[in-house]
Amino acid sequence: MAAFPQTIHFIGTNTPRRVEMAVRNLDVEGTIPADVEGAFFRAVPDNAHPPMFADDIALSADGMIAKFDFTGGAVDFAIKYVETERYQLEREARRALFGKYRNPFTDDPSVAGKDRTVANTTPVWHAGRLFMTKEDGRGYEVNPHTLETVGKWDYQGKLKSQTFTAHPRIDPVTGELFFFGYEAGGLCDPHVAYCIADADGNLVKEQWFEQPYLSTIHDFVITEKYAIWPIFPTLADLDRIKAGGEHWAHRQDLPSYIGIMPRYGDVSEMKWIEGPLGVSCFHEVNAFDDGDLVHIDLCLTNTNAFQFMREAGGIQIAQQDIQGALTRWTIDMSKDAPTLTERPLGPSGDLCRLADADQGRPYNRAWYLSMNPKAKGPPMLGGPVGANFNCLLRIEPGNGRITAMELPPGAGISEPAHVPSKEAGHGGWLLSVVDIPNSPNPADYSSELWIVEADAVENGPVAKVKTGLALRSQVHGTWVSRERLNASRVK
Template sequence: MPAYPQTIHFVGLNTPVGIEWAARNLDVIGEIPAGIAGAFFRAVPDPAHAPMFDDDIVLSGDGMVAKFTIQDGKVDYAIRYVETERYRLEKDARRALFGQYRNPFTDDPVVAGRDRTVANTTPVWHGGRLFMTKEDGLGYEIDPDTLETIGRWDYHGAFTSQTFTAHPRVDPQTGEMFFFGYEADGLCSTKVAYGVADRNGNLVSETWFDQPYCSSIHDFAITERHAIFPVFPTTADLDRLKAGGAHWAHRQDLDSWVGIMPRHGMGGEMRWFRGRPGVSAFHIVNAYDDGDLVHLDLCLSDTNAFGFMREAGGIRRDQREIQGGLTRWTFDLSKEGDRFEERLVGPPGDMPRLRDADQGRPYRSAWYLSMNPQGGPPLPGGPVGFAFNALLQIEPGNGRIDMMGLEFGMAISEPVHVASPEAGHDGWLLMVVDRQAGETEFRSELWVVDAGAIAAGPIARVPMPLPMRAQVHGAWVSAAQLASAQGKKAA
């Protein structure tokens, strides 16, 4: 293996693995409930080649799609690279050809104008199709059975944006998927394309609007009546890119904004609300309507959580000094003006997970990752350089919080929720947990946790025989959904 930079982006849990492999009948410690049947897909950034620049980051890693298949208490596993245009070009060249993170002006001239996305952020299931997505380009369709890459997805040419979000939202009752792309017509553009696809995966509408400035809109939310777009002051600048600089630089002095529009409306119907300067959130728990009120629950911090984005803006803050928490923003659409109410509802954390059935509606509880104050220093790794070591369950209505804290030297990746066929049961959470086994050695396990009793820890564990790289996001697809998709393919 070629030498990788010895920075936080390439050591610890971020150590490159670069192995495509598969295994059947993995060992199971405990018993996996019969109600868990389907596939847990994971997005895993893993560079296939050493980068062109030593200051490269984990988010530049080539996308790998991983799959835990669970049926009758048995577990199989497979992981393959997403064969994006970028991956194929570098595979043929046997070296890196694309330069700094989201900066095409630093690429080898032989790949000028080629697709730069690594499709490494989120697996998305909709309309019987599986996609791997990253917000700097279009998604890539993946065969959910073989994990082979089918190709770039643009709704048969109907979606005109150059980009597609890593966080679309699917309505649990209508089956529609709501999504967007920012920098929709090119680098540093303020244009955002907003689209809706029906339950069968057909694009039914697309509308465009301008955000107040070019920011990284990583996530958004829907309610039964609205689409909500938070805009935070992590900004792009074309002159900076042309000079070889960073795509994103956080502005602590710049106001944040939230745009709210009818979820089946047009871009011109957007109403903008002004928020506190300098704040940032990458992930939203949920949003819902309450008469004329719209509630938005998000993992908010007082500055950008990514060190390289802060530093590009001249902000020198230690990761441990960042303040924030699970926050509720409430917008009264019956009143004029651009202000809204803010209320802290939970401890700091990120990577939230909600029941699919609660999307865009009032919800009783949700889960997200945080830090265990008794778990010792966090393991190095993950997108921000430090891994989470606790899982929280929160009930915003009454403030109740439960925690599954990990031991010293352990880390946890974002969970997925599996609904239970049994009425009144909260279902289960699946997640990968890592443990440090030596100075540079880590071992991984798949954990199955009762979603309503997380403090009890795992009810089943699946030790992995090979090293695993930290994931970004995951998705659960039931056996029934997979079978339905296979039926459509056969027909």
């Protein structure tokens, strides 16, 4: 295509910006807390070139790594493309060479067999290294100081899986990284690779298992005892892909599953537990052990949240008609044949955030994004599903208490990152980019980074960092303290 299509994937906060930049000393309204000293990294998909096909989607956009750097109350901003093999090939050609989302049979013949990942989903920090990840390939290491791309990461050649999840889990006590890759052996391979890297970043274990059906597995969870894969009936089909169709198609008539095994065990110990029909989830909040019980808290919907995945499966449900809730699934592992019990915890939403220290442990609060039922007017256009969230929720899952931070009319909010506090008894801070419309033109908005007291979100921001820019929608982000940045492996 000679120009970007004017679909939901290229308008509003999905408007291509295609600008690498560095800006020092952004304007700050309010006072930045002393705890906020370090860097907030964001994964920002942004097409470097118009796509080959008019029905391309935001998930296919080239990965950019953005950084808000906090130093002594001053804030600098930078953003740069992740120079994947795909990005480099298209940059040289000055046009798109890779076709439909996760469909190599639609690519230009000149890039046959080349790495298709755009590394656009999640910045991951572990063992002094920063990676940009997307689940259809291996991660790319990025210099956390300059944002220059170091290169593909395969644990010094030890990693056999061709894919690396966008949602690994780090144990806050051991420092180990637990991760997986589905389609581990390549396109439509049914195997999942389950891997553990130690606190020093060494790959110490990799083992493969086969899932009940060939589904997308975007996220997983750990507890102190278990590794857990919730999977949902959004399926890949090689014949459909070869015919130029979608990689994923959702099925309402198939059950979901939980795969659960001892987290240091063998995959032969995996138990598969059947769940409800047709449901979907892309992000889990947390999981934890409670005696013989295992609780899994997840952002559950009654169908797949992505329209193109629903339509590929023949499902015609409007985006606003999707039903869901923050939901707890509980498994009694003392039983020979465990089953799921289910109860709702809170309103529907997604892009959840947990304090790092609570990973895999019992927890008393978390945060996620939702739609404000009192908001007047339509939501801000953009984001992966075409409409941005407009409300930040704090939930206490033990007692059901929920508080909310509302936004200005028409504004949208991105996933928050949590910054712990050094003050005893203080719950820390949340960092989240808020996009505020300037006019009825959906591409005309201003992006601000809000700093919010994590346990008092209802009070709104204590500080706003004004970028003076319209930033393209983020997917996920991560906070890295100054101490960790100073100890990075790449300088």
